[in-house]
Amino acid sequence: xxxxxxxxxxxxxxxxxxxxxxxxxxxxxxxxxxxxxxxxxxxxxxxxxxxxxxxxxxxxxxxxxxxxxxxxxxxxxxxxxxxxxxxxxxxxxxxxxxxxxxxxxxxxxxxx
Amino acid sequence: xxxxxxxxxxxxxxxxxxxxxxxxxxxxxxxxxxxxxxxxxxxxxxxxxxxxxxxxxxxxxxxxxxxxxxxxxxxxxxxxxxxxxxxxxxxxxxxxxxxxxxxxxxxxxxx
Numbered sequence: 001x002x003x004x005x006x007x008x009x010x011x012x013x014x015x016x017x018x019x020x021x022x023x024x025x026x027x028x029x030x031x032x033x034x035x036x037x038x039x040x041x042x043x044x045x046x047x048x049x050x051x052x053x054x055x056x057x058x059x060x061x062x063x064x065x066x067x068x069x070x071x072x073x074x075x076x077x078x079x080x081x082x083x084x085x086x087x088x089x090x091x092x093x094x095x096x097x098x099x100x101x102x103x104x105x106x107x108x109x110x111x112x
Numbered sequence: 113x114x115x116x117x118x119x120x121x122x123x124x125x126x127x128x129x130x131x132x133x134x135x136x137x138x139x140x141x142x143x144x145x146x147x148x149x150x151x152x153x154x155x156x157x158x159x160x161x162x163x164x165x166x167x168x169x170x171x172x173x174x175x176x177x178x179x180x181x182x183x184x185x186x187x188x189x190x191x192x193x194x195x196x197x198x199x200x201x202x203x204x205x206x207x208x209x210x211x212x213x214x215x216x217x218x219x220x221x222x223x
Contacts (some may be wrong), residue, residue: 036214044203101157102147105154
């Protein structure tokens, strides 16, 4: 079965510290991978995506993610977070028939 | 910037009433998704279409929910009759594979 697992439901971090949000997927077919961010009472905004090519992808707001096919992972990183990065982050993939499947989300809380 | 437009933004209705939510996908996008978001269940895929044809609606309660794309510029999600447990935010998304854009959602409250 196709699925996405976000290993941490909540990640607290201090401002200017680095952060990694973990994501693993399960699929028997090639996939496209995405990270979306959702600020309170807003819709989902695309942070970055992996379609093919370089396994390190850069997105908006200083975020980047690395696709690791052997470990079926697509972890999101940022070297220095800001208070404004506090939000919910969703990992997703699109596989067979381009069905878009989401993980449960990780709540990033950045503290001063 | 092109955007996915959802109407209404907010809807409060009484149990038993019909609710219709609308989505205008970005012009040229051939895949349209409907999701429901709640605190307990997170983001649930209800249905999706490609080139207006339904591909999968297995996430939808069939007895009360229906989703259609009467034309390429409009997708609708209907609930009849509505129940309090349907209270949630409903999102529409459109795109080509590899780049999906979400609307701002319809916040539905059934009392």
